[in-house]
Amino acid sequence: MKMSKGRIGRHLLGLAVICGALAASGAAFAELGQPAPWEYTLQGSATPVMDNIIWFHRVLLIIITVITLFVLALLVTVMVKFNSRSNPTPSRTTHNTLIEVAWTLIPVLILVGIAVPSFRLLFLQLDLPKADLTIKATGKQWYWSYAYPDNGKFEFDSLLACDEERTKCDAPRLLAVDNEIVVPVDKVVRVETIGADVIHSFAVPAFGIKIDAIPGRLNETWFKATKTGKFYGQCSELCGKDHAYMPIVVHVVTDQEFATWVEAAKKKFAAAKDTTYASAAESAAR
Numbered sequence: 001m002k003m004s005k006g007r008i009g010r011h012l013l014g015l016a017v018i019c020g021a022l023a024a025s026g027a028a029f030a031e032l033g034q035p036a037p038w039e040y041t042l043q044g045s046a047t048p049v050m051d052n053i054i055w056f057h058r059v060l061l062i063i064i065t066v067i068t069l070f071v072l073a074l075l076v077t078v079m080v081k082f083n084s085r086s087n088p089t090p091s092r093t094t095h096n097t098l099i100e101v102a103w104t105l106i107p108v109l110i111l112v113g114i115a116v117p118s119f120r121l122l123f124l125q126l127d128l129p130k131a132d133l134t135i136k137a138t139g140k141q142w143y144w145s146y147a148y149p150d151n152g153k154f155e156f157d158s159l160l161a162c163d164e165e166r167t168k169c170d171a172p173r174l175l176a177v178d179n180e181i182v183v184p185v186d187k188v189v190r191v192e193t194i195g196a197d198v199i200h201s202f203a204v205p206a207f208g209i210k211i212d213a214i215p216g217r218l219n220e221t222w223f224k225a226t227k228t229g230k231f232y233g234q235c236s237e238l239c240g241k242d243h244a245y246m247p248i249v250v251h252v253v254t255d256q257e258f259a260t261w262v263e264a265a266k267k268k269f270a271a272a273k274d275t276t277y278a279s280a281a282e283s284a285a286r
């Protein structure tokens with residue numbers, strides 16, 4: 001089958017329009033802070049770190065697309081112009097200094113060009129700014145415990161909630177918890193993570209954070225949520241049979257709402273202290 005150049009062009013244009021429409025609809029249906037059906041891009045951003053991750057991802061995608069198309073064009077040219085039928089007496093050229101220098105130097109320059117924003121992003125993620133509050137997240141088989149050392153030293157367990165009663169629960173499947181992390185908006189939150197039994201991983205896609213919670217070692221990361229709402233994450237290190245059932249929910253609220261929540265939480269979790277899984281395990285170990 002032979003296709004004219006014009007027809008190929010129209011097909012490619014059609015494909016590009018379909019891809020563009022899919023990308024636009026994917027973004028439109030996605031709700032901030034949670035996964036969406038048929039989503040294939042990154043989750044929307046709610047922190048400066050995630051803004052940077054998305055930017056870097058897009059830049060890399062453009063670079064690798066251009067490189068791939070370039071290599072494809074070279075391959076097609078070789079196949080069409082230099083096959084034995086169209087080029088029966090091949091050239092005996094073995095070296096070309098200019099091309100050899102170019103194919104060494106250009107990839108080096110591309111890699112250096114990628115390294116600069118890559119390191120800038122790494123430093124942004126790993127260089128903790130001065131924190132407004134600290135949360136300690138302890139990964140356990142198979143739930144999370146959170147402590148608020150700066151706000152009254154209360155702690156609580158956060159377990160998967162309302163999975164059997166899907167109809168009563170408006171949270172996304174397998175992502176709701178009974179006790180959510182509550183943090184104020186536009187504040188730098190330091191997250192310390194540790195594992196109580198095996199390695200877990202604390203990850204919230206919309207914040208661009210994912211950090212292992214390792215027994216005997218305190219890890220830390222940070223986020224500054226710039227939007228209010230609920231942001232869902234999951235344990236991201238295979239940690240045993242119920243690994244899929246230990247979600248993370250961060251509820252970002254205003255300063256006022258946070259202060260009110262802290263007061264209520266102090267009372268609620270002080271009363272519940274002896275009945276939490278964390279405390280029960282601790283007293284059992286004593």
Ligand SMILES: [Cu+2]
Nearest residue numbers: 235237239243
């Ligand atoms: Cu896990």
